[in-house]
Amino acid sequence: MRSEHFLENQKQTASRRKAIDLWFGRLGFVLMLGTLGVLAVLLLNLAVNGLSRIDWHFLTSFPSRKAAEAGVLSAWVGTTLLMLVTASLAIPLGVAAGVYLEEYAPKNRWTDFIEINIANLAGVPSILYGLMALGLFVYKFKFGQSILAGGMALGCLVLPIVIVATRESLRTIPSSIREAAFALGATRWQAxxxxxxxxxxxxxxxxxxxxxxxxxxxxxxxxxxxxLTFIAFLPPAPLIAQPPFVSFEWLFSPFTALPIQMFNWVSRPGEEFQANAAAAGLILMVITLGMNGVAILLRRHVQRNIKW
Amino acid sequence: MLFSKVASRRWDKGVEWAMVWILRFGGWISVLVTFGIVITLVTESGPFFAKVPFQRLVSDRMWTPLFADPQYGISALLAGTLVTTGVALLVAVPLGTILAIFLSEFASVRLREVVKPMLELLSAVPTVVYGYFALLTLTPLLQIVLPDLPQFSMLSAGLIMGIMIIPYVTSLGEDSMRSVPMLLREGAYALGDGKLGVALRVVFPGAFSGLAAAYVLAISRAVGETMIVAIAAGLQPKLTMNPLDSAATVTAFIVQVSLGDLPHGSIGYQSIFAAGAVLFLMTLGFNLAGHALRRRFHHAV
Incomplete structure (x- = not known):
């Protein structure tokens, strides 16, 4: 009698647990859809408010006091030039640091310190890179409020991302590859x-x-x-007609950039400027989410195609 | 023949030596950047801290360093940071943890592979876009429910910031939950526990230091977030703990001062570096704690 009762009890517990699991699974699924929904709503919202503003005129006009005539020409040119500086700073230095830490660095306290330092650097708020750039690049190095100072600030900001990515992808390579290279007489750098x-x-x-x-x-x-200033001109062109055909004057030019232009429009009253903000936001979202999409696909491609 | 081999060997060694130094320099750059940040913050905020007695930083109740009759109560800025971060965590910790449990223990491999990168997109959205969304979409929606909500509110900014940091909790949390050994789960299943029971009683405690690292890094990110609060939470420092109110955070203050004319060496210039120094110390604490917790987790598994 007692064992029957016990079995009955067990069955009840088991079915209750199954029900709980089922409900939690549903809850998780709904919350997941809801969270992803925020992203969809965000994109949709920008598209509804801003898509009608995006046309050739918007891309080829300077900012203006009249919302309907304003455009993002100086902003996207500024962003492009900033990225040139950022990339040429962050990519070589980040890859070099990653290779050094993964392949060369001895295991000692100094290396530990560098590692903790990079982990912390990745979490330093971006605005502090701005303060460093203001004190160091703008005033101490006398670069002024220029593309060079801005690009260097962003370069320092993304440096840890490049370092970590380099280290992680070097770490997945089996040591047999290195040993094979060394066995054939390669130096470390050749490997x-x-x-x-x-x-x-x-x-x-x-x-x-x-x-x-x-x-x-x-x-x-x-x-x-x-x-954040009113920029209705373009920096000097990097390519010129006279020898030596390249000019670096643009590095010291004042600038604006897409997110700053958007911030400027968001903080102005009036629906017309808000439509401009939405349009600039849509462009930004398409660029950043697009780049992230490419990165995800690339990562998957790499993982799938290399089998050790 | 032999001679050329010796020469090329010497050449290789020279290249090797040069490359070691170039790469080593790359490794040091990250340290240089940290020193750059610390030294700039210390030297540029030095005059501010020399001029303002510590007593006034603590006891003043308003933060108006740029006024003719300046007040230096840093608590007015810290309150803004505390409230917005608190609201963000109330969103991100429960939601992020449930999503981490769901993805790690309940979802199929295929669903997880698709959803995880999509969730990570949430932290890739430019923060100025989030600010726009908080100010012009979420706040009007909240005003339907809370008619007294002002145009700028810490609630609205905090909620959106919470959405932004969900991936930090979910991604790191899910990674650490999945690295809990299968054997532990199987043991609990053998004793008759259900999926949720196993997740809460076995996986969650097993992955706790990894999850704690995720929470701490999310806090650090929320404390340092700038554009969302600068756009949607208001730029006036105010000592209040009411999320329905508007107030400036430490970061929003820096933005607000930067928007104006800022001559080198002025009191405004010094004050943003002082605010930056406070911000650096706060996030440094969280970052180091997060790093230590993550390390501990990797050692334990």
Whole structure:
């Protein structure tokens, strides 16, 4: 009698647990859809409010006091030039640091310190990079409120992303590859250059794309160095007609950028400016989410195609 | 023949030596950047802290360093940061944890592979876009329910910030939950526990230091977030704990001052570096704690 009762009890508990599991699974699924829904609503909202503003005129006009005539020409040119500086700073230095830490660095306290330092650097609020750029690049190095100062601030900001991506993709390469290279008489650098970097290009590229997409969307470091001004002109062209055909004057030009232009429009009253903000936001979202999408696909491609 | 081999060997060694130094320099750059941040914050905020007695930082109840009759109560800024971060965590911790449990223990592999990168997109959205969304979409919606809500409110900014940091909790949390050994789960199943029971009583405690690291890093991110609060929470420092009110955070203050004319060495210039120094110390604490917790977790598994 007692064992029958016990069995009955057990059955009840089991079916109750199953019901709980079922309900939690449903709850999780609904919350997941809801969270992803926010992203969809965000995109839809920007599209509804801003899509009608995006046309050739919007892309080829300077900002203006009249909302309907305003455009993002100086903003997207500024963003492009900023990214040139950011990329040429963050990519070589980030990859070099990643290779050094993964392949060369001895296991000692100094290396530990560098690692903790990078972990912390990745979590330093972006606005503090702006303060550093203001104190160091703008005033101490006398770069002024220029593309160079802004690009360097963003370069420092995304450096940890490139370092971590480089290290992670080097770490997945089995040590037999290195040993085979050494056995044939390769120096460490030859092993890195001819073998390890070739295998990790995909992983590093993924990290670089993510880093650039982060830099494109950042506005607070640029606001801190004082970039929020009315810019209705373009920086000097990097290519010129006279020899030596390249000019670096643009590095010291004042600038504006897409997220800053959007911030400027958001903080103005009036629905027309808000439509401009939505349009600039839509462009930003398409660029950053697009780059993230490419990075996800690339990562998957790399994982699938390399089997050790 | 032999001679050329020796020469090329010497060349290789030279290249090796040069590359070691170039790469080593790359490794040091990250340290240089940290030093750059710390030294700039210390030297540029030095005059501010020298001028303002510590007593006034603590006891003043308003933060108006740029006024003719300045007040230096940093608590007015900290309150804004505390409230917006609190609201964000109330969204991100429960939601992020449930999603982490769902993805790690309940969802199929295929669903997880698709959903996880999509969730991570939430933290890739430019923060100025989130600010726009909070100010112009969420606040009007909230005003339907709360008619007294002002145009700028910490509630609206905090809620959106919570959405932004969900991926930090979910991604890291899910990684650490999945690295809990299968054997532990199987043991609990063998004793008759259900999926949720196993998740809560076995996986969650097993992955706790990893989850704690995720929470701490999410806090650090929320404390340092700038554009969302600068756009949607207001720029006036105010000592209030009411999320329905508007107030400036430490970061929003820096933005507000940066928007104006800012001559080098002025009191405004010094004050943003002082605010930055406070911000750096707060996030440094969280970042180091998060790093230590993550390390501990990796050692334990």
């Amino acid at each position: 890195v250059w001819h073998h390890l970097l070739r295998y990790s290009t995909g992983g590093i590229a993924t990290g670089v794309i993510l880093a650039m997409s982060r830099a494109i969307g950042e506005s607070s470091p640029l606001i801190t160095i004082g970039a």
